[in-house]
Amino acid sequence: MTILAVSRLRSGYGRIPILAGVTLGVGEGEIVGILGHNGMGKTTLLRTLMGYLPATDGSVQFDGRDITRLSPTARARLGIGYVPQGREIFATLSVAENLRMGCLRQPDADQTIAAILQDFPRLTRLLDRMGGALSGGEQQLLALARCLCGAPRLILLDEPTEGIQPSIIEEIIETLLAVRRRRPVTIVLVEQNLNFIAALSNRILILQKGEVTREIPPEVARDRTMIDEFVGMA
Template structure:
């Protein structure tokens, strides 16, 4: 479904990614892990076209998307939830969903589908998104990505800075999507969540892929050392 080969990217003259390669197969959940500052967000931003690739390729469902703009990748079915609970703070929860579903040219039924995964948002539909808690804003950000009816979901640390009860709700939603067969590329900081959700993992260090494996390999001591702060 998604193939990243030899990807390089960075900011100005500062290169951050060095020949990163990974694969996400149909229905697979791949977790990208690593310490802070190793290139995880840069990787996702480059996969989505927010940052240009300076070398390598990104292929989605057999099509080379390396030079496409982010909205063109979304149109092809790549749903992205970046770090930071991004939403339109001045709009209501419903307004955020309506703007997104209309821009994606999807039927309004897609909103109900997304809210089924995040029922806690239903009583908040008239509330300004800027007045939501961080966890509620993260749920809204994920719901906005889902109303585009993506064929793959890309998530950048969706549990970061979220209260424990909402972390469990977000994890349950990701698990439901994965069980339903939606491919997911997930950057996740919590080892326990990765163990429960992932099929395979990729560990970055210094912009390089230093370890890959099946989720059960995350128990190994050498893997845990790569993730230790």
């Protein structure tokens, strides 16, 4: 079943068009990677799917419902989680408070957080620490955990490995795989780290000049020659 259907989506910043008619579909439970050069519209696509940037044309359907004109708040309440680039956590709130902020509609926040922390053991011993005092990798884990606290059905994940040390990247991969095993969550993952995107994705879409130009299986992402040919970014 398709949970996200995007049709001829256009968007941009002011008068500068970035997305030039993106069409894609994501099945429930899938992890779909989006690969592309800098400036090709990967982050713009996620921001438009979340409603943070208005679509200038086309449509976005989530779970059969047209959400093209809905606000980001309304989309979040429908079950779309967004972990943006730059691991934006609440720097002056503690880890525990950050997680509570994510429990928007959860009747028992403590129970929800305890369940989420099973997949994030590193955060368990940091609960009282300020969000801004965490390392980059820990902040990324916190951003992911906070997103999961809202029990999203679809997660939009924007470059989670950006500026993160390799040892934590492995931990993020393991965590995401564990999350997938425990929960029926769908993920749209924008990433430039080829190993990361290949390890997690069921299929990968290539985004070039604001359009999806090709779909490749994850094995191809590990083949740098092929990626060089398709995307020119290996």
